[in-house]
Amino acid sequence: MNFVEELRWRGMIHDMMPGTEEQLSKEHTAAYVGIDPTADSLHIGHLVSIMMLKHFQIAGHKPIALIGGATGMIGDPSGKSEERNLLDEPTLRHNQECIKVQLQKFLDFNLESNSAEIVNNYDWMKEFSFLSFLRDVGKHLTVNYMMAKDSVKKRLDGGNGLSFTEFTYQLVQGYDFLHLNQAKNCKLQMGGSDQWGNITTGTELIRRKTGGEAFALTCPLITKADGGKFGKTESGNIWLDPEKTSPYQFYQFWLNCSDVDAEKYIKIFTLLDKETVEKLVAEQAEAAHLRPLQKALAKDITIRVHGENEYNQSLEASEILFGKGTTETLHKLNEATLLSVFEGVPQFEVSIAEVEAGISMPDFLAEKTTIFSSKGEARRMLKENGVAINKEKVGEDATINKSNLLNNKYILVQKGKKNYYLVIVK
Protein backbone atom coordinates (compact mmCIF):
# COMPACT_ATOMS: atom_id res chain seq x y z
CA MET A 1 0.00 0.00 0.00
CA ASN A 2 1.53 3.30 -0.96
CA PHE A 3 1.47 6.51 1.03
CA VAL A 4 -1.61 8.00 -0.57
CA GLU A 5 -3.57 4.76 -0.34
CA GLU A 6 -2.55 4.47 3.28
CA LEU A 7 -3.81 7.93 4.13
CA ARG A 8 -6.92 7.41 2.10
CA TRP A 9 -8.30 4.43 4.00
CA ARG A 10 -7.43 6.21 7.23
CA GLY A 11 -9.60 9.13 6.20
CA MET A 12 -6.66 11.48 6.32
CA ILE A 13 -6.97 13.06 2.92
CA HIS A 14 -9.11 16.07 2.40
CA ASP A 15 -7.62 17.52 -0.71
CA MET A 16 -4.70 16.71 -2.92
CA MET A 17 -3.15 18.44 -5.88
CA PRO A 18 -3.33 16.51 -9.15
CA GLY A 19 -0.10 14.70 -9.81
CA THR A 20 0.85 14.25 -6.19
CA GLU A 21 0.45 10.51 -6.24
CA GLU A 22 2.46 10.22 -9.46
CA GLN A 23 5.25 12.32 -8.03
CA LEU A 24 5.51 10.08 -4.99
CA SER A 25 5.65 6.89 -7.00
CA LYS A 26 8.16 8.41 -9.39
CA GLU A 27 10.87 9.18 -6.85
CA HIS A 28 11.64 9.51 -3.20
CA THR A 29 10.33 12.88 -2.21
CA ALA A 30 10.71 15.30 0.65
CA ALA A 31 7.64 16.83 2.27
CA TYR A 32 7.09 19.23 5.13
CA VAL A 33 4.48 20.36 7.55
CA GLY A 34 4.55 23.52 9.61
CA ILE A 35 4.36 23.62 13.38
CA ASP A 36 3.79 26.72 15.47
CA PRO A 37 6.40 26.97 18.22
CA THR A 38 4.11 28.88 20.56
CA ALA A 39 4.86 26.59 23.49
CA ASP A 40 7.63 24.28 24.59
CA SER A 41 5.46 21.26 24.04
CA LEU A 42 3.30 19.86 21.29
CA HIS A 43 -0.33 19.16 21.99
CA ILE A 44 -2.48 16.53 20.41
CA GLY A 45 -3.76 18.96 17.82
CA HIS A 46 -0.32 18.79 16.28
CA LEU A 47 -0.42 15.04 16.10
CA VAL A 48 -2.40 14.76 12.90
CA SER A 49 0.21 16.37 10.71
CA ILE A 50 2.96 14.55 12.57
CA MET A 51 1.26 11.26 11.81
CA MET A 52 1.15 12.29 8.17
CA LEU A 53 4.90 12.75 8.30
CA LYS A 54 5.22 9.41 10.03
CA HIS A 55 3.36 7.59 7.28
CA PHE A 56 5.39 9.54 4.79
CA GLN A 57 8.61 8.31 6.32
CA ILE A 58 7.34 4.74 6.55
CA ALA A 59 6.63 4.93 2.83
CA GLY A 60 10.29 5.69 2.29
CA HIS A 61 10.10 9.44 1.80
CA LYS A 62 11.79 12.21 3.72
CA PRO A 63 9.76 14.12 6.32
CA ILE A 64 10.62 17.66 7.34
CA ALA A 65 9.09 19.45 10.29
CA LEU A 66 9.16 23.19 9.88
CA ILE A 67 9.06 25.17 13.09
CA GLY A 68 7.30 28.40 12.29
CA GLY A 69 9.44 30.78 14.27
CA ALA A 70 8.91 33.56 11.77
CA THR A 71 5.37 32.81 10.67
CA GLY A 72 4.27 32.33 14.25
CA MET A 73 5.10 35.94 14.88
CA ILE A 74 2.77 37.15 12.17
CA GLY A 75 -0.39 35.18 12.78
CA ASP A 76 -2.25 33.14 10.25
CA PRO A 77 -5.56 34.73 9.29
CA SER A 78 -6.96 31.33 8.31
CA GLY A 79 -9.67 30.67 10.80
CA LYS A 80 -9.85 33.18 13.56
CA SER A 81 -6.63 33.67 15.29
CA GLU A 82 -5.65 36.13 17.89
CA GLU A 83 -2.82 38.54 17.61
CA ARG A 84 0.38 36.64 18.27
CA ASN A 85 3.10 37.63 20.61
CA LEU A 86 6.54 38.02 19.30
CA LEU A 87 8.69 35.27 20.65
CA ASP A 88 12.23 36.21 21.47
CA GLU A 89 14.94 34.07 20.03
CA PRO A 90 16.01 32.19 23.20
CA THR A 91 12.42 31.15 23.82
CA LEU A 92 12.09 30.14 20.22
CA ARG A 93 15.18 27.96 20.40
CA HIS A 94 14.09 26.45 23.67
CA ASN A 95 10.69 25.59 22.24
CA GLN A 96 12.28 24.16 19.15
CA GLU A 97 14.52 21.85 21.19
CA CYS A 98 11.64 20.62 23.32
CA ILE A 99 9.51 19.99 20.28
CA LYS A 100 12.32 18.10 18.64
CA VAL A 101 12.59 15.71 21.58
CA GLN A 102 8.89 15.00 21.29
CA LEU A 103 9.06 14.56 17.54
CA GLN A 104 11.68 11.88 18.04
CA LYS A 105 9.01 9.68 19.55
CA PHE A 106 7.30 9.67 16.20
CA LEU A 107 9.89 10.25 13.54
CA ASP A 108 13.25 8.66 12.95
CA PHE A 109 16.03 11.20 12.79
CA ASN A 110 18.83 8.68 12.28
CA LEU A 111 18.22 6.96 9.02
CA GLU A 112 20.65 6.79 6.18
CA SER A 113 18.43 7.77 3.31
CA ASN A 114 15.32 9.48 4.59
CA SER A 115 16.00 10.82 8.04
CA ALA A 116 13.51 13.26 9.43
CA GLU A 117 14.69 16.81 9.74
CA ILE A 118 13.72 19.93 11.63
CA VAL A 119 14.08 23.39 10.21
CA ASN A 120 13.03 26.79 11.50
CA ASN A 121 11.87 29.44 9.09
CA TYR A 122 13.15 32.09 11.45
CA ASP A 123 16.62 31.08 10.30
CA TRP A 124 16.05 32.23 6.75
CA MET A 125 13.50 34.92 7.41
CA LYS A 126 15.34 36.92 10.05
CA GLU A 127 17.91 38.35 7.65
CA PHE A 128 15.47 38.83 4.83
CA SER A 129 15.05 42.56 4.29
CA PHE A 130 11.70 44.03 3.49
CA LEU A 131 12.88 45.35 0.16
CA SER A 132 14.36 42.06 -0.93
CA PHE A 133 11.21 40.32 0.08
CA LEU A 134 9.07 42.64 -1.98
CA ARG A 135 11.35 42.24 -4.97
CA ASP A 136 12.01 38.52 -4.78
CA VAL A 137 8.70 37.25 -3.52
CA GLY A 138 6.01 39.89 -3.71
CA LYS A 139 6.58 40.55 -7.37
CA HIS A 140 5.67 37.07 -8.44
CA LEU A 141 2.12 37.03 -7.18
CA THR A 142 -0.71 39.41 -7.84
CA VAL A 143 -2.93 40.91 -5.21
CA ASN A 144 -5.82 39.58 -7.23
CA TYR A 145 -4.53 36.08 -6.68
CA MET A 146 -3.99 36.63 -3.00
CA MET A 147 -7.41 38.16 -2.50
CA ALA A 148 -9.09 35.19 -4.07
CA LYS A 149 -8.04 33.01 -1.13
CA ASP A 150 -10.91 31.97 1.08
CA SER A 151 -9.18 32.97 4.25
CA VAL A 152 -8.66 36.48 2.92
CA LYS A 153 -12.07 36.79 1.31
CA LYS A 154 -13.82 35.85 4.50
CA ARG A 155 -12.03 38.52 6.44
CA LEU A 156 -12.63 41.11 3.75
CA ASP A 157 -16.35 40.40 3.70
CA GLY A 158 -16.60 39.98 7.43
CA GLY A 159 -16.43 43.68 8.17
CA ASN A 160 -13.71 43.18 10.70
CA GLY A 161 -10.93 44.06 8.37
CA LEU A 162 -7.65 42.33 7.80
CA SER A 163 -4.33 43.83 8.65
CA PHE A 164 -1.64 44.11 6.02
CA THR A 165 0.52 41.83 8.12
CA GLU A 166 -2.05 39.10 8.07
CA PHE A 167 -2.67 39.63 4.41
CA THR A 168 1.02 39.07 3.76
CA TYR A 169 1.10 35.89 5.81
CA GLN A 170 0.49 33.63 2.84
CA LEU A 171 3.50 35.10 1.07
CA VAL A 172 5.77 34.33 3.96
CA GLN A 173 4.50 30.79 4.23
CA GLY A 174 4.68 30.51 0.47
CA TYR A 175 8.26 31.60 0.57
CA ASP A 176 9.05 28.87 3.10
CA PHE A 177 7.96 26.32 0.58
CA LEU A 178 10.03 27.97 -2.13
CA HIS A 179 13.05 28.02 0.15
CA LEU A 180 12.73 24.36 1.10
CA ASN A 181 12.09 23.50 -2.50
CA GLN A 182 15.36 25.04 -3.54
CA ALA A 183 17.46 24.16 -0.49
CA LYS A 184 16.20 20.65 0.13
CA ASN A 185 14.37 19.72 -3.01
CA CYS A 186 11.16 19.56 -1.02
CA LYS A 187 8.22 19.09 -3.34
CA LEU A 188 5.26 18.57 -1.10
CA GLN A 189 3.63 20.46 1.71
CA MET A 190 1.04 18.89 3.92
CA GLY A 191 -1.21 20.30 6.61
CA GLY A 192 -4.76 20.71 7.82
CA SER A 193 -7.43 21.59 5.30
CA ASP A 194 -7.42 25.16 6.59
CA GLN A 195 -3.92 25.45 5.18
CA TRP A 196 -4.90 24.71 1.61
CA GLY A 197 -4.87 28.35 0.56
CA ASN A 198 -1.49 29.02 2.11
CA ILE A 199 0.04 25.89 0.65
CA THR A 200 -1.13 26.60 -2.86
CA THR A 201 0.35 30.07 -2.65
CA GLY A 202 3.64 28.24 -2.13
CA THR A 203 3.21 25.90 -5.06
CA GLU A 204 2.19 28.82 -7.21
CA LEU A 205 5.23 30.80 -6.17
CA ILE A 206 7.51 27.89 -6.97
CA ARG A 207 5.93 27.47 -10.38
CA ARG A 208 6.17 31.12 -11.29
CA LYS A 209 9.59 31.77 -9.93
CA THR A 210 11.45 28.59 -10.81
CA GLY A 211 9.12 26.75 -13.11
CA GLY A 212 9.49 23.78 -10.79
CA GLU A 213 6.77 21.46 -9.66
CA ALA A 214 5.36 21.33 -6.18
CA PHE A 215 2.38 19.63 -4.62
CA ALA A 216 -0.09 20.00 -1.80
CA LEU A 217 -1.92 17.52 0.35
CA THR A 218 -4.25 18.34 3.22
CA CYS A 219 -6.09 16.30 5.78
CA PRO A 220 -9.55 17.05 7.15
CA LEU A 221 -9.76 19.05 10.32
CA ILE A 222 -10.29 16.76 13.24
CA THR A 223 -13.69 17.22 14.74
CA LYS A 224 -15.65 15.77 17.56
CA ALA A 225 -19.02 14.17 17.00
CA ASP A 226 -20.68 16.66 19.32
CA GLY A 227 -19.22 19.62 17.48
CA GLY A 228 -16.78 20.54 20.21
CA LYS A 229 -13.22 21.45 19.57
CA PHE A 230 -10.87 18.52 19.30
CA GLY A 231 -8.12 18.19 21.84
CA LYS A 232 -9.47 20.62 24.37
CA THR A 233 -10.89 19.89 27.76
CA GLU A 234 -12.10 22.16 30.55
CA SER A 235 -8.54 22.37 31.72
CA GLY A 236 -7.16 23.31 28.32
CA ASN A 237 -5.02 21.57 25.78
CA ILE A 238 -3.91 17.97 26.00
CA TRP A 239 -0.14 18.26 25.87
CA LEU A 240 2.46 15.64 25.12
CA ASP A 241 4.63 16.97 27.92
CA PRO A 242 3.89 14.88 31.05
CA GLU A 243 4.49 17.96 33.20
CA LYS A 244 1.61 19.72 31.49
CA THR A 245 -0.74 16.79 31.05
CA SER A 246 -0.09 13.78 33.21
CA PRO A 247 0.04 10.38 31.48
CA TYR A 248 -3.06 9.44 33.41
CA GLN A 249 -4.99 12.43 32.07
CA PHE A 250 -3.60 11.78 28.63
CA TYR A 251 -4.75 8.18 28.74
CA GLN A 252 -8.14 9.21 30.05
CA PHE A 253 -8.62 11.69 27.25
CA TRP A 254 -8.44 8.98 24.61
CA LEU A 255 -10.37 6.48 26.65
CA ASN A 256 -13.20 8.97 26.96
CA CYS A 257 -13.75 9.43 23.25
CA SER A 258 -17.21 8.76 21.94
CA ASP A 259 -17.65 5.68 19.77
CA VAL A 260 -17.95 7.66 16.58
CA ASP A 261 -14.81 9.61 17.32
CA ALA A 262 -12.81 6.60 18.47
CA GLU A 263 -13.26 4.87 15.15
CA LYS A 264 -12.05 7.97 13.36
CA TYR A 265 -9.19 8.65 15.72
CA ILE A 266 -7.78 5.16 15.82
CA LYS A 267 -7.11 5.37 12.11
CA ILE A 268 -5.46 8.71 12.40
CA PHE A 269 -3.48 8.51 15.60
CA THR A 270 -2.28 4.92 15.60
CA LEU A 271 -0.39 2.83 13.10
CA LEU A 272 -2.63 -0.19 13.57
CA ASP A 273 -3.29 -1.73 10.18
CA LYS A 274 -6.59 -1.93 8.39
CA GLU A 275 -7.30 -5.50 9.41
CA THR A 276 -6.74 -4.82 13.10
CA VAL A 277 -8.86 -1.72 13.03
CA GLU A 278 -11.69 -3.49 11.27
CA LYS A 279 -11.57 -6.25 13.81
CA LEU A 280 -11.79 -3.73 16.63
CA VAL A 281 -14.68 -1.96 14.98
CA ALA A 282 -16.51 -5.26 14.73
CA GLU A 283 -15.84 -5.96 18.38
CA GLN A 284 -17.10 -2.53 19.30
CA ALA A 285 -20.32 -3.17 17.40
CA GLU A 286 -20.83 -6.39 19.26
CA ALA A 287 -19.92 -5.37 22.77
CA ALA A 288 -19.90 -1.61 22.80
CA HIS A 289 -19.80 -1.37 26.57
CA LEU A 290 -16.35 -2.97 26.62
CA ARG A 291 -15.07 -0.17 24.42
CA PRO A 292 -12.36 -2.07 22.62
CA LEU A 293 -11.75 0.84 20.26
CA GLN A 294 -11.15 3.41 22.96
CA LYS A 295 -8.93 1.04 24.88
CA ALA A 296 -6.78 0.15 21.90
CA LEU A 297 -6.55 3.77 20.86
CA ALA A 298 -5.60 4.98 24.33
CA LYS A 299 -3.10 2.20 24.78
CA ASP A 300 -1.32 2.69 21.50
CA ILE A 301 -0.91 6.40 21.73
CA THR A 302 -0.12 6.53 25.45
CA ILE A 303 2.66 4.01 24.98
CA ARG A 304 4.05 5.90 22.02
CA VAL A 305 4.10 9.20 23.82
CA HIS A 306 4.78 8.23 27.43
CA GLY A 307 6.07 4.68 27.36
CA GLU A 308 4.88 1.31 28.55
CA ASN A 309 5.41 1.98 32.23
CA GLU A 310 3.30 5.07 32.32
CA TYR A 311 0.61 3.32 30.35
CA ASN A 312 0.43 0.49 32.84
CA GLN A 313 0.18 2.91 35.71
CA SER A 314 -2.53 4.90 34.03
CA LEU A 315 -4.44 1.72 33.36
CA GLU A 316 -4.13 0.62 36.95
CA ALA A 317 -5.18 4.02 38.21
CA SER A 318 -8.19 4.00 35.91
CA GLU A 319 -9.25 0.60 37.14
CA ILE A 320 -9.07 1.62 40.74
CA LEU A 321 -10.89 4.87 40.19
CA PHE A 322 -13.56 3.71 37.80
CA GLY A 323 -13.67 -0.02 38.17
CA LYS A 324 -14.42 -1.95 41.29
CA GLY A 325 -12.94 0.73 43.54
CA THR A 326 -14.89 1.24 46.75
CA THR A 327 -14.15 2.86 50.05
CA GLU A 328 -12.87 -0.45 51.38
CA THR A 329 -10.47 -1.10 48.54
CA LEU A 330 -9.17 2.41 48.91
CA HIS A 331 -8.49 1.86 52.59
CA LYS A 332 -6.66 -1.32 51.74
CA LEU A 333 -4.27 0.26 49.25
CA ASN A 334 -0.79 0.74 50.53
CA GLU A 335 0.80 4.13 50.41
CA ALA A 336 3.03 3.48 47.41
CA THR A 337 0.18 2.26 45.25
CA LEU A 338 -2.01 5.09 46.37
CA LEU A 339 0.59 7.66 45.45
CA SER A 340 1.37 6.13 42.08
CA VAL A 341 -2.32 5.96 41.26
CA PHE A 342 -2.75 9.59 42.05
CA GLU A 343 0.35 10.85 40.44
CA GLY A 344 -0.76 13.66 38.21
CA VAL A 345 -3.94 14.26 40.15
CA PRO A 346 -4.11 17.75 41.67
CA GLN A 347 -2.97 17.69 45.27
CA PHE A 348 -3.60 19.83 48.31
CA GLU A 349 -2.23 19.95 51.83
CA VAL A 350 -4.14 20.39 55.05
CA SER A 351 -2.77 20.32 58.57
CA ILE A 352 -3.46 17.33 60.77
CA ALA A 353 -4.61 19.53 63.64
CA GLU A 354 -7.40 20.97 61.56
CA VAL A 355 -8.59 17.57 60.48
CA GLU A 356 -8.62 16.34 64.05
CA ALA A 357 -10.74 19.30 65.01
CA GLY A 358 -13.13 18.51 62.16
CA ILE A 359 -13.70 20.67 59.09
CA SER A 360 -17.06 21.43 57.57
CA MET A 361 -17.50 20.40 53.97
CA PRO A 362 -17.74 23.84 52.35
CA ASP A 363 -14.69 25.02 54.30
CA PHE A 364 -12.77 21.93 53.36
CA LEU A 365 -13.59 22.15 49.67
CA ALA A 366 -13.25 25.85 49.09
CA GLU A 367 -11.15 27.30 51.88
CA LYS A 368 -8.63 24.73 53.04
CA THR A 369 -8.26 23.57 49.48
CA THR A 370 -9.23 25.20 46.21
CA ILE A 371 -11.10 22.27 44.79
CA PHE A 372 -13.99 24.70 44.42
CA SER A 373 -13.50 28.37 43.79
CA SER A 374 -16.12 29.45 46.28
CA LYS A 375 -18.09 28.01 49.12
CA GLY A 376 -21.29 28.77 47.30
CA GLU A 377 -20.18 26.59 44.44
CA ALA A 378 -19.13 23.84 46.83
CA ARG A 379 -22.50 23.97 48.57
CA ARG A 380 -24.33 23.86 45.30
CA MET A 381 -22.41 20.80 44.20
CA LEU A 382 -22.90 19.11 47.56
CA LYS A 383 -26.63 19.64 47.23
CA GLU A 384 -26.53 18.16 43.77
CA ASN A 385 -24.93 15.05 45.12
CA GLY A 386 -21.80 15.71 43.12
CA VAL A 387 -19.07 15.34 45.74
CA ALA A 388 -17.60 12.16 47.13
CA ILE A 389 -14.96 11.62 49.79
CA ASN A 390 -13.06 8.38 49.37
CA LYS A 391 -15.63 7.30 46.79
CA GLU A 392 -18.57 7.89 49.09
CA LYS A 393 -21.07 10.63 48.32
CA VAL A 394 -21.32 13.25 51.02
CA GLY A 395 -23.87 15.92 51.81
CA GLU A 396 -23.60 19.52 52.84
CA ASP A 397 -23.58 18.80 56.55
CA ALA A 398 -20.80 16.24 56.57
CA THR A 399 -17.51 17.02 58.25
CA ILE A 400 -14.00 15.89 57.59
CA ASN A 401 -12.25 14.20 60.48
CA LYS A 402 -9.69 11.54 61.26
CA SER A 403 -11.86 8.65 60.19
CA ASN A 404 -11.67 9.88 56.61
CA LEU A 405 -7.93 9.40 56.38
CA LEU A 406 -6.49 6.79 54.06
CA ASN A 407 -3.15 5.49 55.31
CA ASN A 408 -3.47 8.08 58.05
CA LYS A 409 -2.62 10.94 55.77
CA TYR A 410 -4.65 11.05 52.57
CA ILE A 411 -8.15 12.02 51.62
CA LEU A 412 -9.52 11.38 48.16
CA VAL A 413 -11.97 13.95 46.94
CA GLN A 414 -14.08 13.41 43.87
CA LYS A 415 -15.89 16.21 42.08
CA GLY A 416 -18.48 14.78 39.77
CA LYS A 417 -17.60 11.50 38.20
CA LYS A 418 -14.24 12.12 36.71
CA ASN A 419 -12.39 14.77 38.66
CA TYR A 420 -10.19 13.55 41.46
CA TYR A 421 -8.16 15.46 44.01
CA LEU A 422 -5.80 14.13 46.62
CA VAL A 423 -5.55 15.95 49.90
CA ILE A 424 -2.45 15.24 51.94
CA VAL A 425 -2.80 15.73 55.66
CA LYS A 426 0.33 16.71 57.52
Add this chain to the structure above:
RNA sequence: GGGGAGGUACCAGAGCGGUCAAAUGGGGCAGACUGUAAAUCUGUUGGCGCAGCCUUCGGAGGUUCGAAUCCUCCUCUCCCCA
Protein backbone atom coordinates in the same frame (compact mmCIF):
# COMPACT_ATOMS: atom_id res chain seq x y z
C1' G B 1 -9.32 65.14 9.75
C1' G B 2 -15.10 64.61 9.26
C1' G B 3 -19.45 61.57 10.26
C1' G B 4 -21.84 57.32 12.50
C1' A B 5 -22.39 52.92 15.70
C1' G B 6 -21.09 50.71 20.00
C1' G B 7 -18.49 48.76 24.79
C1' U B 8 -23.74 44.51 29.62
C1' A B 9 -21.89 38.12 33.32
C1' C B 10 -17.43 32.63 29.95
C1' C B 11 -19.38 34.00 24.74
C1' A B 12 -23.37 35.95 21.82
C1' G B 13 -27.10 39.23 22.95
C1' A B 14 -31.81 41.74 25.41
C1' G B 15 -32.68 45.53 28.90
C1' C B 16 -32.83 52.00 28.21
C1' G B 17 -35.21 55.56 35.66
C1' G B 18 -37.51 51.58 40.38
C1' U B 19 -40.58 44.97 40.01
C1' C B 20 -32.35 43.95 37.56
C1' A B 21 -27.58 39.87 40.34
C1' A B 22 -29.81 41.66 35.01
C1' A B 23 -34.37 38.15 29.67
C1' U B 24 -32.93 34.55 25.95
C1' G B 25 -29.49 31.31 23.40
C1' G B 26 -24.79 28.91 23.37
C1' G B 27 -21.02 27.06 26.39
C1' G B 28 -19.53 25.13 31.31
C1' C B 29 -20.59 22.20 35.65
C1' A B 30 -23.64 18.58 38.17
C1' G B 31 -27.76 14.87 38.62
C1' A B 32 -30.84 10.85 36.29
C1' C B 33 -30.17 7.17 32.37
C1' U B 34 -25.60 4.48 30.64
C1' G B 35 -20.47 1.90 28.79
C1' U B 36 -15.78 6.79 32.49
C1' A B 37 -19.97 6.92 25.32
C1' A B 38 -23.76 9.46 22.41
C1' A B 39 -28.71 11.22 22.66
C1' U B 40 -32.38 12.87 26.08
C1' C B 41 -34.46 15.01 30.45
C1' U B 42 -33.56 17.95 35.11
C1' G B 43 -30.90 21.33 38.08
C1' U B 44 -27.21 25.05 38.26
C1' U B 45 -23.93 28.99 36.32
C1' G B 46 -21.04 36.84 40.99
C1' G B 47 -19.60 36.53 46.47
C1' C B 48 -20.91 35.75 51.64
C1' G B 49 -22.37 34.31 57.99
C1' C B 50 -27.59 32.86 51.89
C1' A B 51 -36.02 34.12 53.33
C1' G B 52 -30.82 38.85 54.30
C1' C B 53 -26.44 41.40 52.93
C1' C B 54 -22.11 42.87 49.77
C1' U B 55 -19.67 43.85 44.90
C1' U B 56 -21.00 44.02 39.40
C1' C B 57 -23.37 46.35 33.32
C1' G B 58 -15.69 50.22 29.63
C1' G B 59 -13.45 54.34 33.47
C1' A B 60 -14.19 58.83 36.51
C1' G B 61 -17.59 62.29 38.13
C1' G B 62 -22.77 64.32 38.27
C1' U B 63 -28.48 64.53 38.31
C1' U B 64 -32.12 61.71 41.30
C1' C B 65 -35.36 59.29 47.13
C1' G B 66 -33.52 55.61 43.43
C1' A B 67 -29.11 54.65 37.54
C1' A B 68 -26.98 49.07 33.48
C1' U B 69 -30.62 52.79 32.10
C1' C B 70 -30.31 60.31 32.12
C1' C B 71 -26.00 64.23 31.86
C1' U B 72 -20.50 65.54 31.51
C1' C B 73 -15.57 64.26 30.62
C1' C B 74 -12.17 60.35 29.52
C1' U B 75 -11.05 55.78 27.17
C1' C B 76 -11.28 51.67 23.80
C1' U B 77 -13.44 49.08 19.45
C1' C B 78 -15.78 48.96 14.78
C1' C B 79 -17.93 51.11 10.24
C1' C B 80 -18.35 54.96 6.44
C1' C B 81 -16.31 59.43 4.03
C1' A B 82 -11.60 62.33 3.10
